[in-house]
Amino acid sequence: MSFFDFFFPEQAQASHLRSIAESQRLQSHQDGQRQFREERDRRWESSRSQVLEKRVEQLENDLGQAGLIIESLLQLLEESGTIKRDEVMKRAIAVDLADGVQDGKLTPPEIANRARPFISHRKWNQA
Known part of the structure; x- marks a missing residue:
């Protein structure tokens, strides 16, 4: 216990309560920032996942069309006796x-x- 605490207990207690409140305010601010970052990252991952899913779907369509064209060409070449x-x-x-x-x-x-x-x-x- 300090000299100040001994002779001015109410002021010491008020000072101590202010420091507790300040540390809680800082902790609350840090928690808010952490939650904001987590939500931002979750949304980014979700949008990235949607973009990748759309790209995979487009590639599957492209591959299906390429397969159709190749099969058509093979049938035409076979029917004509070329190969x-x-x-x-x-x-x-x-x-x-x-x-x-x-x-x-x-x-x-x-x-x-x-x-x-x-x-x-x-x-x-x-x-």
């Missing part, structure tokens, strides 16, 4: 293997190179 479907399948397998990864799609070089195992060109038993 046979099994020739297209053989060519697709050859093109797929050309990138070094048999995965049923065109693989970008940076991914294809990671999929290949490391093969040393050095003879380790020779100095």
Whole structure:
């Protein structure tokens, strides 16, 4: 207990109550800011999710249209006798293997190179 507290207890108590009120006001302000940030982040994630869902839907539509066009072209070429479907399948397998990864799609070089195992060109038993 300080000298001031001993001789002026009411003023000391008032001062102490003011400091408690101030710390509670600061805590309340910090809580409000935290809640604001959480709500802002939640809304941003929600809008981002909606944008991604719309983009996925658009990509699915684009892929469906591309598949329709490709199938139509294959049927026309097959009907005209220009190519046979099994020739297209053989060519697709050859093109797929050309990138070094048999995965049923065109693989970008940076991914294809990671999929290949490391093969040393050095003879380790020779100095």
